[in-house]
Amino acid sequence: MNNIDFLKVLGLEDLNPGVSTGNDWILTANEIESISPVDGKRIGTVRIASPEDYESVIKTAEEAFPEWRKLPAPKRGDIIRQMADAFRKYKQELGTLISYEMGKSLQEGLGEVQEVIDVCDFASGLSRQIYGLTMHSERPDHRMYEQYHPLGIVGVITAFNFPAAVWAWNTMLALVCGDVAVWKPSHKVLLTAVACQKIAGRVLKENNVPEGVCSLICGANELGETMAKDKRIPLISATGSTAMGRKVAVAVGERLGKTLLELGGNNAIIITENADLTIALHASVFGAIGTAGQRCTTTRRLIIHSSIFEEFKIKLLNAYKQVKIGNPLLEGIHMGPLIDQSAVQHYLNALDDCKEQGAQFTVEGGVLEGTGYESGCYVKPCIVEVKPDFPIVQKETFAPLLYIMEYDTLAEAIGIQNGVSQGLSSGIISLNLRETELFLSSAGSDCGIANVNIGTSGAEIGGAFGGEKDSGGGRESGSDSWKAYMRRQTNTINYGTGLPLAQGIKFDF
Ligand code: NAD
Numbered sequence: 479m480n481n482i483d484f485l486k487v488l489g490l491e492d493l494n495p496g497v498s499t500g501n502d503w504i505l506t507a508n509e510i511e512s513i514s515p516v517d518g519k520r521i522g523t524v525r526i527a528s529p530e531d532y533e534s535v536i537k538t539a540e541e542a543f544p545e546w547r548k549l550p551a552p553k554r555g556d557i558i559r560q561m562a563d564a565f566r567k568y569k570q571e572l573g574t575l576i577s578y579e580m581g582k583s584l585q586e587g588l589g590e591v592q593e594v595i596d597v598c599d600f601a602s603g604l605s606r607q608i609y610g611l612t613m614h615s616e617r618p619d620h621r622m623y624e625q626y627h628p629l630g631i632v633g634v635i636t637a638f639n640f641p642a643a644v645w646a647w648n649t650m651l652a653l654v655c656g657d658v659a660v661w662k663p664s665h666k667v668l669l670t671a672v673a674c675q676k677i678a679g680r681v682l683k684e685n686n687v688p689e690g691v692c693s694l695i696c697g698a699n700e701l702g703e704t705m706a707k708d709k710r711i712p713l714i715s716a717t718g719s720t721a722m723g724r725k726v727a728v729a730v731g732e733r734l735g736k737t738l739l740e741l742g743g744n745n746a747i748i749i750t751e752n753a754d755l756t757i758a759l760h761a762s763v764f765g766a767i768g769t770a771g772q773r774c775t776t777t778r779r780l781i782i783h784s785s786i787f788e789e790f791k792i793k794l795l796n797a798y799k800q801v802k803i804g805n806p807l808l809e810g811i812h813m814g815p816l817i818d819q820s821a822v823q824h825y826l827n828a829l830d831d832c833k834e835q836g837a838q839f840t841v842e843g844g845v846l847e848g849t850g851y852e853s854g855c856y857v858k859p860c861i862v863e864v865k866p867d868f869p870i871v872q873k874e875t876f877a878p879l880l881y882i883m884e885y886d887t888l889a890e891a892i893g894i895q896n897g898v899s900q901g902l903s904s905g906i907i908s909l910n911l912r913e914t915e916l917f918l919s920s921a922g923s924d925c926g927i928a929n930v931n932i933g934t935s936g937a938e939i940g941g942a943f944g945g946e947k948d949s950g951g952g953r954e955s956g957s958d959s960w961k962a963y964m965r966r967q968t969n970t971i972n973y974g975t976g977l978p979l980a981q982g983i984k985f986d987f
Contacts, residue, residue, distance in 0.1 A: 484571035488673040496524040496696030499538045499689040501679035515581040515815040518853030524668040526697045542690030547656040555605025562598035581814040583806040594646040601650035619974025626964035628656030633705040635716040641667035655963040660693045739950030742874040743902030745934035746779035752910040761933030767859045771878035775903040815855035825877035831870040838863040866894040896924045902945030903927040903934035
């Protein structure tokens with residue numbers, strides 16, 4: 479990568495501080511290097527937090543909370559609106575950094591910054607719509623209503639695959655709700671986090687927002703563990719693997735804190751005999767190889783009606799022959815690298831498991847070598863014919879590995895679709911109303927996201943995003959997801975002269 483101007487524009491140095499309370503940065507001692515999976519080169523280094531730095535960040539956030547919550551919500555929303563403008567200004571450079579540091583295509587990197595902008599706009603509008611309900615009291619001369627108050631510090635722990643968007647989904651909503659946020663990004667994509675914090679920090683400073691409203695704290699998994707145990711953080715919103723979510727749930731649950739968990743998926747598309755096969759093909763291929771299979775909503779399983787199974791398999795095979803794998807910053811490339819060599823090893827282990835369990839390879843996998851693939855992180859997307867109950871099919875392998883399987887009746891297909899422990903995203907491709915409505919009914923998909931004539935991958939910020947079962951149960955982004963960032967209070971007011979008790983209870987003395 480010769481052209482590194484985008485790093486300068488984003489204010490990134492060779493060695494960057496990685497702990498900030500807003501616009502101020504704390505100079506720490508230990509460091510983590512950021513290596514690009516695109517070309518294997520070091521992009522820069524980020525200094526990570528010590529336990530003392532952590533204490534200092536949490537203390538500053540605690541002090542900032544009473545100030546920030548006092549600011550009227552629409553005023554907070556206006557500051558978030560300015561953040562949207564700041565991210566618009568840096569869209570090209572930040573999108574390029576995301577692509578170079580994480581390995582997704584430039585188009586997806588730019589799309590991720592657009593998500594940051596969109597959620598800022600959403601949160602800004604939301605700042606005037608934080609509504610509670612009013613209820614009729616059963617007692618005379620009484621009024622009853624509910625209101626939502628901010629929680630305090632929201633700990634935001636994010637995964638490597640959406641290094642900016644998931645921070646924004648959480649932080650922008652938390653901030654308009656009157657909370658303060660402390661972000662611990664994945665240690666695999668720290669430069670993107672530093673760049674986001676710099677953009678946001680400048681807006682906060684311009685608005686004289688106290689330090690501690692929006693903090694960044696870089697470190698490895700242990701830092702996330704410290705946050706999960708910290709009683710001063712009433713809500714931990716954690717995005718990542720199911721294994722991580724289980725640990726966070728235990729640690730936060732033990733102190734009776736709140737969690738918002740966005741975890742792994744094992745997403746399927748059902749392709750019925752009434753499907754538009756062109757839509758089915760596009761949905762399947764984009765869903766399986768987009769972001770090199772490293773989206774939580776990646777299509778991992780295709781459940782195909784037996785009458786079209788062979789025909790569709792040939793279509794998939796032909797489509798996969800045309801997939802261009804290489805530097806994701808170049809135009810026309812469909813698939814970039816995996817995040818690092820340990821991800822490549824997981825992918826190779828999964829291929830071995832497939833073979834051991836008797837799967838048939840429709841498209842063979844493997845690691846790419848030679849010019850352009852020097853980082854060792856580029857792999858071939860592959861398609862494997864399996865039985866639904868193979869142990870490997872139950873697991874999320876975070877790579878472009880697509881399982882295909884046959885079904886005869888829709889009830890059987892829905893059973894296969896729901897028969898895994900995860901429940902994030904699902905889709906059905908069918909032009910038959912009876913089929914699609916059954917899929918969306920209570921007897922249909924058990925996932926948090928269920929689509930018709932759309933694949934599993936990607937989502938709009940206006941809807942509540944999240945999954946059931948091992949996918950965590952949390953909801954983020956649009957709809958009424960903001961409620962997770964607030965505490966609900968029911969208020970009853972007596973404006974009469976007596977004190978009638980509820981349920982007509984008499985208590986005379
Ligand atoms: P990961 O679980 O390894 O790490 C995610 C984050 O959790 C990182 O910041 C990490 O440092 C932190 N962490 C790890 N162990 C922890 C612990 N014990 N306590 C506290 N924090 C801890 O995940 P990853 O490899 O970065 O991301 C890939 C995974 O994330 C996939 O499973 C994917 O499906 C999932 N994901 C889910 C969503 C969603 O919205 N459902 C979105 C993106 C990614």
